[in-house]
Amino acid sequence: MRILVAGAGVSGLALALALQKRGIAAEVVEKIPEFQTPGTAVHLPGNAVRVLELLGLEKELQKISHPVQRQMIYDRNGQELSSLSTSSIWSTVGSSLTVSYDALRSLLQSAIDIRHIRLNTELTSASPDGRATYKDGSSEAFDLVVGADGIRPVVRENLFHVSMGTPGRVGWHFIAYDVSGDTNNQILCIGGSGRSFLISPLSAVLTFCCAEVDSTRTPAPKSNWQNLFVDFPYKATLLLEQGENAFFTPNTGVIDTDWVRPHAVLIGDAAHPFPFGATQGAPWPLKMHSSWRRRSCQSTARLSSLLAAYRRRRIQRVQWVVDQSKREEKFRTQPRMIRTKVSTRRTENLYKDRYSELHAMP
Numbered sequence: 001m002r003i004l005v006a007g008a009g010v011s012g013l014a015l016a017l018a019l020q021k022r023g024i025a026a027e028v029v030e031k032i033p034e035f036q037t038p039g040t041a042v043h044l045p046g047n048a049v050r051v052l053e054l055l056g057l058e059k060e061l062q063k064i065s066h067p068v069q070r071q072m073i074y075d076r077n078g079q080e081l082s083s084l085s086t087s088s089i090w091s092t093v094g095s096s097l098t099v100s101y102d103a104l105r106s107l108l109q110s111a112i113d114i115r116h117i118r119l120n121t122e123l124t125s126a127s128p129d130g131r132a133t134y135k136d137g138s139s140e141a142f143d144l145v146v147g148a149d150g151i152r153p154v155v156r157e158n159l160f161h162v163s164m165g166t167p168g169r170v171g172w173h174f175i176a177y178d179v180s181g182d183t184n185n186q187i188l189c190i191g192g193s194g195r196s197f198l199i200s201p202l203s204a205v206l207t208f209c210c211a212e213v214d215s216t217r218t219p220a221p222k223s224n225w226q227n228l229f230v231d232f233p234y235k236a237t238l239l240l241e242q243g244e245n246a247f248f249t250p251n252t253g254v255i256d257t258d259w260v261r262p263h264a265v266l267i268g269d270a271a272h273p274f275p276f277g278a279t280q281g282a283p284w285p286l287k288m289h290s291s292w293r294r295r296s297c298q299s300t301a302r303l304s305s306l307l308a309a310y311r312r313r314r315i316q317r318v319q320w321v322v323d324q325s326k327r328e329e330k331f332r333t334q335p336r337m338i339r340t341k342v343s344t345r346r347t348e349n350l351y352k353d354r355y356s357e358l359h360a361m362p
């Protein structure tokens with residue numbers, strides 16, 4: 001059985017590693033010439049950490065990540081709206097951590113046989129019978145092509161014809177120096193027009209920052225974007241000043257639940273780049289692989305029934321995430337006073353609702 005994984009991001013590498021543990025050597029191609037995505041990080045709630053533990057990466061993960069104990073929410077005047085213990089909410093599932101994207105990718109990559117990862121190899125098209133064509137013009141035949149190629153995926157465009165949703169939100173992400181000494185808590189500041197600024201500590205002196213704004217009402221500028229947050233508290237302003245080279249990301253979502261073909265499957269953002277909070281992006285693809293762990297493909301003959309079974313197992317949860325995504329969108333468009341009131345009084349319940357389904361194994 002020949003499997004191609006297109007894209008060596010967190011989902012592609014997690015799947016390749018899971019298959020390797022099952023004795024299946026998938027071939028991974030990655031378009032960038034070297035692994036480098038400076039300036040980005042991911043917050044991993046317990047469900048993502050659990051998957052990394054299942055992959056045998058627990059000890060190494062602890063060394064490269066930073067624990068998150070609480071989430072504090074403030075309004076733009078710096079007044080505390082709520083505080084909740086995210087570590088205890090996730091305690092039965094796994095720890096809550098923040099890790100730089102590069103460190104996470106290196107961790108996954110270091111556990112995979114390097115001979116099966118080809119950098120600087122961009123997939124340009126995939127055909128329904130499993131043929132993959134690369135930018136240099138060469139092509140190869142596979143039994144299965146896995147599209148793990150992120151938010152602008154070739155495999156999805158070629159074989160699934162699913163269009164992206166319109167961005168409801170856009171965001172800027174960067175890593176900044178923070179010497180305030182508050183290294184245990186994730187801080188979320190919320191302002192009008194759907195503006196939010198999330199700070200997740202990465203180490204004693206570094207923090208991951210994620211600023212977001214509704215883009216339906218305000219077309220977001222790509223430069224001088226920090227001006228959108230000038231009225232935020234002093235600490236946010238200090239960090240925002242360091243965000244001039246931030247990554248700009250439209251927060252679009254595919255609400256289609258179709259991601260399996262006879263010789264192709266989509267995983268990670270390529271399948272479901274749901275716009276429901278930055279904290280869902282990484283766990284979702286990481287969790288995807290675990291179904292494959294249990295029922296990996298051992299023979300070509302079984303491939304289509306395995307893919308169909310995989311889809312059946314996933315569909316309920318995918319639908320839940322789609323619905324949750326819609327609920328969050330609806331909540332965000334409520335008048336500010338209502339949102340603030342609900343955020344203050346019901347934070348813990350809101351947070352629990354948001355992730356309740358994800359506590360169980362996929």
Ligand SMILES: Cc1cc2nc3c(=O)[nH]c(=O)nc-3n(C[C@H](O)[C@H](O)[C@H](O)COP(=O)(O)OP(=O)(O)OC[C@H]3O[C@@H](n4cnc5c(N)ncnc54)[C@H](O)[C@@H]3O)c2cc1C
Pocket residue numbers: 006007008009010011012029030031032040041042043044121122123124148149150151152153154173247249267268269270278279280281282283285
């Ligand atoms: C700046 C930023 C900050 C984020 N913050 C958070 C966060 O705090 N918490 C969280 O949970 N999620 C976060 N996310 C989302 C999270 O990173 C993604 O959901 C997750 O990385 C998806 O993993 P993936 O492997 O599907 O895609 P990606 O990580 O995007 O990886 C896709 C890979 O495919 C490669 N590729 C693309 N096209 C091709 C091609 N044609 N041929 C070969 N290779 C190709 C890309 O170079 C890339 O390496 C963030 C995303 C961004 C961009």
